[in-house]
Amino acid sequence: MDINIHNTFLPHTDPDASLAFYRDTLGFEVRNDVGYGGMRWITVGAADGTGPSVVLYPPTADPGITEDEGRTVAEMMAKGTFASIILATKDLDATFAQLQNGDTEVVQEPMDQPYGVRDCAFRDPAGNMVRIQETS
Template sequence: MDITISSSFLPADDPEASLAFYRDVLGFEVRGDVGQGTMRWITVGPPNQPQTSIVLHPPAVDPGISEEERAVIAEMMAKGTYAGINLASTDLDALFEKVQASGADIMQEPMDQDWGARDFAVRDPAGNSIRIQQA
């Protein structure tokens, strides 16, 4: 049996800001953009991995979510504790310079971790935690 990751979902409360971050800063290509306004689902991914995507979606739009749950999701997004993803780059330092120059919210500059990885952490425009390690 061969299983691969096809897509991952991250909430995005400002589609234009999220699109600019993932496309213009991280260099992902846009694979889909459906809906309008704040009700947009934007699919992005690395150009050299067409089989792997991230879907940037409106948070808490499921009709089964209560108002109380929506408030919790909004609170967690504001803290940056609701969602995250780990990425890798072949040139961590160059990517960090580009991300930092974009004005993104840097959580941790590049450093060697105890577990062996060298990485940095940033929050995307929705507050999602993005850790990027040296590939």
């Protein structure tokens, strides 16, 4: 079987703020930007055009979500417990320093984890946890 990851989804609460974070702060390229019915889906990915894409989506776009569920999703997003993503870089300290200079909410400075990775963590504008691991 030949299967790979094509897209993954992260919710957003403000498409312009999310676009600025993923494009301008993290340096991803915009692969698609679609509006429909007052909502907006933005697809971003590595600037070199390789790898999977992240689709930033309005979490209440699913017509099957009830009003109560929508409130729960909003509460979880605000706490950073609804969605997360793990990114990778070869130079974690330099990446952290660059991100820390911007308007980014730092959750954890670079550190060696007991499970064998060195990483740091931020929140994106929607509250999603963004962890960045150092790779060789």
